[in-house]
Amino acid sequence: MTASAKGARAGAGGAPRQASLEELGRPLSDLTFVVVDLETTGTAAATSEITEIGAVRVRGGEVLAEMATLVRPSGPIPALVSVLTGITDAMVVEAPGEAEVVPTFLEFARGAVLVAHNAPFDLGFLRAALERCGYPPPTWEHLDTLRIARRVISRDESPDCRLGSLARLFRSTTEPSHRALADARATVDVLHGLFERLGNLGVHTIEELHDFSARVSPAQRRKRHLADGLPTGPGVYVFRDPQGRALYVGTSRSVRTRVRNYFTASEPRTRMAEMIALADRVDAISCAHALEAEVRELRLIAEHKPPYNRRSRHPERAIYLRLTDEPFPRLSRVRDLRDDAVALGPFTSVRDAQDAADALHAAVPLRQCTGRLSPRVQRPACALADLGHCGAPCDGREDVATYAGHVTAARAAITGDPTPVIDAATRRMDRLADQGRYEEAAHERDRMVSFVRAAARGQRLAALTAITELVAAAPTADAGWDLTVIRRGRLVSAVTVAPGIDPRPWVDAAVASAETVLPRPGPAPCASVAETERLARWLAGPGVRLVRLEGTWSWPVIGAERAAGRFAALTRAATATATTTTGSR
Known part of the structure; x- marks a missing residue:
């Protein structure tokens, strides 16, 4: 008998003892974690700097300490970043510099496992800051709550794994709010919620967590034969349960090779392991080439709505903003278009549709009341008329001919040139930014982007479907x-x-x-x-x-597609910065 075997059998006083699971690794409940979030001047660690650090030290589910500080960068903060985060040059002018903050954070994080949502981003900036300050490259052990969430959270529970979505799912006491400490606190709640899920999956130590994606369940091993006999060329595959119901639809340039991967450690998604446990057979459809396979996949997902597919399951839920057919048309939110009426969209969410509608209403004074209006029946105007946001056709201030000018302008912005909407939004953004109301300016930008994207999408669709x-x-x-x-x-x-x-x-x-x-x-x-x-x-x-x-395959020369191209760099930068600074990671 080896010494280790003896140790496993004999405890204090020589009494026989079975080693526990926790002795096989470091229990998550015994470790100290430092949850960190950064605000930065940009998205590239090599060319951008930290503007704020927020960190929370936790152990055994309890908060031990917190750290929060603004950081003075060497250059000005870009206006776009100030709009997104609310951190301005005036706020950081007297803040400590990077050389002062880095040693403080190193001491705060000593002996702990670092945690971040989208850890490669935050750790990349921390490593770059350490290098600039002359410290040796760190060898931090770390966890990424985004990566963990993607393995244990299903699409039915949360539409995505952004920090804001996960904070709502786990009922965090702190809402992510574009600031480092608030986002770090929200990440702490998400971390603890994920640990509860992992415990139910048999993950109790940090070693088990690191190896979590590499495990192959017995159910996966037993069902490797399901890949036998599948075609080797491009096609679509459908996992089905014993009753023949579709569980998951996928596509590949080599169906057999792709399906085999579901039974190996190269498949990291936990939900796929659950799906394999339920699967009884795999059906395949050979296709001429990859594009046909992708299209057939979309059609099968829309038809069968497999529970383990996350995307494209409900195309019927698309939302449109339709100009109604009446003497005084308005924007109406609909799910289905049964005629050729002018419509903006499709949108994937009610919020995006409302943002786009608000952007158009701010540029064109279409009425926003519901119900039909008749030129022969008048009624009192609402407050929007007094604010100048509506011409008040309801009380006769605008007749059908005058109101038709607004409808023509709205139709032109939707199907052609969106410049009036962009110009109106830009003026409001500039005015709000001058007043220091950066959150409101960012919201105006989001409304404009929603409108431009939807108009460009609609024009591209109309061009091809014609x-x-x-x-x-x-x-x-x-x-x-x-x-x-x-x-x-x-x-x-x-x-x-x-x-x-x-x-x-x-x-x-x-x-x-x-x-x-x-x-x-x-x-x-x-x-x-x-x-x-x-x-x-x-x-x-x-x-x-x-x-x-x-x-003819064409779209307007001065149209939303052109405007979307002009704003492509802005929207990419805004998305990237929001992803890394507001918890949408």
Whole structure:
């Protein structure tokens, strides 16, 4: 018997004793964690600096200490960052510099495991700060609550794993608020909520947590045979339970290889392990090429709504802002478009739709009251008329002809040039920023971005769905061709042509065998929005060539697409900064 085996059997006084689980590693309940959050001047650690540090030291579920300080950067804080975080140059002018704050944080975090939401971001900035201050590269043990949450939180519980969403899920006592200490406190509550979930999954030590994604359950090992006999080319696969119900739909360029990965340690998602435990068989549909597989995947998900798919399950929940058909039209929020009325969208959330509506209302004085108005029946005006936000057609101040000018302006902003909406929002943003009301200015920016994105999306959809028939070809890696036939924004035929073969007869065959599509109303009348947008991205890919085109494929030169391009850098920077500073990580 080895010494270790003896130790496992004999305790104090020589009494036999079985080693506990906690002796196999360091229990999470016994460790000290320092939960940290940073606010920064940008998103790149090499070129940006820290403007605020917030940290909370916890152990056994209790808060031991907190640390919060502004940090004076070497240069000015960008205006966009000030709008997002509320931290201005005036606030940090007397704050300690990086060289003073770094030693304080090192002492605060001594002997603890660092925790952050999207840890690579925060740790990257801390490492860069240590290097600038002359400290050796740190070797911190750390946990990433974003990465853990993605393994244990299902889509049904939370729409995403952003800090704000998780804080609501776990009922955090602190709401993330663009400031470091508040976000760190919220992350503490999220961390403790995740630890409770992990305990139910048998994870009790930090060693088990580090290895959590690499574990292969017995259920996964037993069902490796489900991948046998599946096609090796591109296609769609459907995991089904014993009753034949779809559990999960996926796609791959090699179906057999992809399905085999679900039974190995390379599959890190906990929900997939749960799905494998329920699965009884895997069905596969071979496809001509990857684009056809992706489209079929979207259709199957929308049809069967598999519980383990997180995206594209409910295309019918898309929201539109429709201009009503009446003497005094207004914006109406609808789920379905049954005619060719002018509409803005689609939107994925009511909040985005409302933001876009607010942006349009601020530029164009459309009435915001509900119900129909008649030119022959008048009623008292609401407060919006006194504020100058409505021309008050309800009490006769505007007749049908005058009000029609507002409708024309709204229709032009939705289907063409959104400049009036952008200009109105920009003026309000500048005025609010001058008054130091940065949160309100950021909200105005978000409204404008929601409108521009929705208008650009709608114009792209309208351009493709207006085409009666389009045939395109993309070169394959082995010098062949992937052919696609699209009618009114719907994939109707797909063929792959081998290298060295004349593709023209194959084009004729693909068109002849293609699905018939009849014109219908709406922005994406013959397919889901997701399918039409996926086809548009493929058509814009490298090397794709138009073979045939019936109709015109175009959108306004001065339109929302152009405006969205101008704002692309701004929206990317805003999203990245919000992701790293407001807890949407």
